[in-house]
Amino acid sequence: MPHTEESLAAIADMPKVELHLHHEGAAPPAFIRGLAQEKSVNLSGVFDARGGYAFAGFERFLRTYEAATSVLQSPEDYARLTTALLEECARNGVVYVESFLSPDFCGGGDLGAWHEYLHAIRDAAERAERDMGVTLRGVVTCVRHFGPDKARLASRCAAETAGDFITGYGMGGDENAGALKDFAYSFDMAREAGLRLTVHAGEWRGPSEVRSALDDLGVHRIGHGVRAAEDPALVDRLAEAGICLELCPGSNVALGVYERLGAHPIERLRRAGVPITVSSDDPPFFHTTMRDEYLNLARTFDWDEEEFGALNRTALAHAFCDADTKKKIADRLEAP
Structure with a gap:
């Protein structure tokens, strides 16, 4: 049955769990422009004529991202x-x-x-939880195209601050730079500190990169991972092992991984039993929000409230927070 305006509104308004969000990538363009003006930083070329972030393709996206981040200079x-x-x-x-x-x-x-920055971030997060009812947890990430030596520094920071707020470790950046096995040391360090692991893999490189994430890094979740859909045996492995994919459909379409949402493998992966979640990735860059992601999936794949409810329960089950936090969030998901 086609969705009504009422059913779409109910889906858009659902309480949601998001597992794949880049802190700097979530910065509203107006916020970054304001900081640039305060600091007299020239960000020419970062914004388009409408005031949004300007880029075409993944490599230019990374350059724009890092340029915008340059104005973030203090805790x-x-x-x-x-x-x-x-x-x-x-x-x-x-x-x-x-x-x-x-x-x-x-x-x-x-x-x-890092301790100073983390203290400032955590203080702001605690105020937001009190005032807005949003709980934040941090996943420390190294940047792949910065190389393995920088990754070791990031994993040291992660290990030294692991706890109830910093709960995971992962890696973002340019998937076409280097090999995942080159970063095994930093992932091992994070694992020994008790952190849960994720990595961006299988967005640009094919199924073999997802296998490497499993075999060389031993991750618990995979950021994107959509190219796994090209290999039925790998899909079966992900389903059997319960490896969660942090899917970001709007991001994949915006960057050209898939031409349109209808071509995205999210529905095939879900039906194959792979644990999937939905996130917005770098929402202002890709002109999306979590509400938009839900609405677009509902319209394209005819998902209903029950299916989105299951999606959120899956996300919470694979979240890196502790059991007490999961219980608190589960109550919020079930609240009328």
């Missing part, structure tokens, strides 16, 4: 950013979010500076 800047992104989460009904935090951007990998 206070990150506290303000944290508040801004959690306000956006609240507007979209997100009750729990894990964001990727990079020590490379928060103090250049220096452990002392």
Whole structure:
């Protein structure tokens, strides 16, 4: 049965769990422009004529992302950013979010500076939870195209601050740079510190990259992972092992991984029994929100509230937070 306006509104308004959000990538363009003006930083070429982020293709996206991030220069800047992104989460009904935090951007990998940045981020997150009802947890990420040595610094920062707020470790950046096995040391360090593991893989490179994520890094979740759909045996392995895919359909379409949402393998992966979640990735860059993601999936694949409810329960089951936090979020998901 086609969706009505009422059924779509109910889906858009559902409480949501988001597991794949880049902290800097969630910065509203107006926020970054304001910081640039305050600091007299020239960001020419970063914004388009409408005031959004300007890029075409993945490599230009990375350059624009890093240019925009250049104005985030202090713990206070990150506290303000944290508040801004959690306000956006609240507007979209997100009750729990894990964001990727990079020590490379928060103090250049220096452990002392990282502590200062993390303190500011956590203070802002605690205020947001009290005032807006959004719970944030951090997943420390190294940046793949910065290389394995920088990744070791990031994993040291992660290991030294692992706990109830920093609950995971992963890697983003350019998937076409280097091999995943080159980063095994940093992932081992994070694992030994008790952190759960994720990695961006299988967005640009094919199924073999997803296998490498499993075999060489031993991750618990995979960011994107959509190219696994090209290999039925790998899909079966993901389903049997219960490896969760952090899917970001709007991002994949915006960057040209798939021409349109209807061609995205999210429905095939779901039907094959692979644990899937939905996230917005870098929402202002890709002109999306979590509400948009839900609405677009509902219209394209005819998912109903029950299916989105199951999606959120899957996301919570694979979240990297502790059991007490999961119980608290489960109650929020079930609240009328």
